[in-house]
Amino acid sequence: MREPRHAPVAHVVRGGLVEGVHYGSVVVLGADGEVLLDVGDTEAAFYPRSALKPVQAVAMVRAGLPLDGELLALAAASHSGEERHLDGVRRVLGQAGLGEGELRNVPDLPFGAGERDAWIRAGRKPSRLAQNCSGKHAAMLYTCRVNGWSLTDYLDPGHPLQRGIAVTVEELTGQRIARVSVDGCGAPLFAVSLRGLARASARLTTAPAGTAEARVADAVRGHAEMASGRGRDVAALMEAVPGVLSKDGFEGVQVAALPDGRAVAVKVSDGAERARVPVVAAGLEWAGVERGLLKAFAGATLLGGGRPVGAVTVVPPLPAPAGG
Numbered sequence: 001m002r003e004p005r006h007a008p009v010a011h012v013v014r015g016g017l018v019e020g021v022h023y024g025s026v027v028v029l030g031a032d033g034e035v036l037l038d039v040g041d042t043e044a045a046f047y048p049r050s051a052l053k054p055v056q057a058v059a060m061v062r063a064g065l066p067l068d069g070e071l072l073a074l075a076a077a078s079h080s081g082e083e084r085h086l087d088g089v090r091r092v093l094g095q096a097g098l099g100e101g102e103l104r105n106v107p108d109l110p111f112g113a114g115e116r117d118a119w120i121r122a123g124r125k126p127s128r129l130a131q132n133c134s135g136k137h138a139a140m141l142y143t144c145r146v147n148g149w150s151l152t153d154y155l156d157p158g159h160p161l162q163r164g165i166a167v168t169v170e171e172l173t174g175q176r177i178a179r180v181s182v183d184g185c186g187a188p189l190f191a192v193s194l195r196g197l198a199r200a201s202a203r204l205t206t207a208p209a210g211t212a213e214a215r216v217a218d219a220v221r222g223h224a225e226m227a228s229g230r231g232r233d234v235a236a237l238m239e240a241v242p243g244v245l246s247k248d249g250f251e252g253v254q255v256a257a258l259p260d261g262r263a264v265a266v267k268v269s270d271g272a273e274r275a276r277v278p279v280v281a282a283g284l285e286w287a288g289v290e291r292g293l294l295k296a297f298a299g300a301t302l303l304g305g306g307r308p309v310g311a312v313t314v315v316p317p318l319p320a321p322a323g324g
Contacts, residue, residue, distance in 0.1 A: 081110020
């Protein structure tokens with residue numbers, strides 16, 4: 001438990017001058033699990049935040065969660081709060097014979113900017129249903145109902161559900177959980193390393209058909225906007241790169257794994273979204289993804305007086321942005 005030794009991963013360049021620096025860590029794994037690129041401190045314990053949701057969903061499927069397709073994608077989602085997301089959560093709760101009142105995530109406004117603005121204009125208040133983790137929480141409740149476990153304390157780290165999730169996290173990451181805290185939604189949050197997160201995601205994409213891992217990977221890739229939202233960069237990445245499974249998380253975290261096991265995991269120290277996207281794209285290019293597929297994720301353009309005057313660019317040894 002130490003301060004991570006992050007390294008510069010992205011520059012904010014304006015008019016040819018480096019105006020700002022984003023620090024972070026990046027790991028790229030080959031298909032055989034070998035570390036191809038290691039930047040910063042990829043073995044330090046950190047909280048993957050929502051990037052761990054697919055692994056949590058695997059644990060629930062192993063425990064009998066009877067979901068597939070878009071509803072299983074929603075179980076691993078940080079959704080935008082679109083009506084299809086809210087309806088999906090209601091459907092999961094309905095299949096379990098439960099209602100919104102059983103959810104124990106924190107009330108919040110929708111995560112998507114457009115959805116949040118519309119929600120506020122309509123005079124609606126924060127709700128547990130609208131909060132971006134409600135799909136995961138509904139799936140947790142459904143898993144508890146299937147197993148006859150108690151519902152009111154399903155977020156307790158000692159609950160059978162959370163103990164089972166912890167076992168799966170350690171199995172798929174290949175390491176012991178360093179610390180347990182509480183995520184923003186109220187669920188237990190497990191600290192692992194960036195390498196462990198990349199390893200776990202690769203194990204989902206390379207798992208045999210029909211396994212819990214493959215079911216979750218197929219659901220998220222097949223319903224990318226259900227696992228995130230319309231216009232979200234993580235959904236766009238899964239649509240642009242064939243077979244990639246990707247999940248983002250708060251505080252500048254993202255993981256992306258290809259069908260053959262190549263994987264990239266990124267943590268931006270200051271949590272900046274503008275750095276996360278181009279760094280993930282550069283990591284995927286390092287892993288061998290064709291540059292043309294990643295051009296849309298090369299980095300934000302900086303404007304001055306309404307015209308382009310700079311950009312967010314990655315720092316070597318990551319490859320320069322496509323077209324940059």
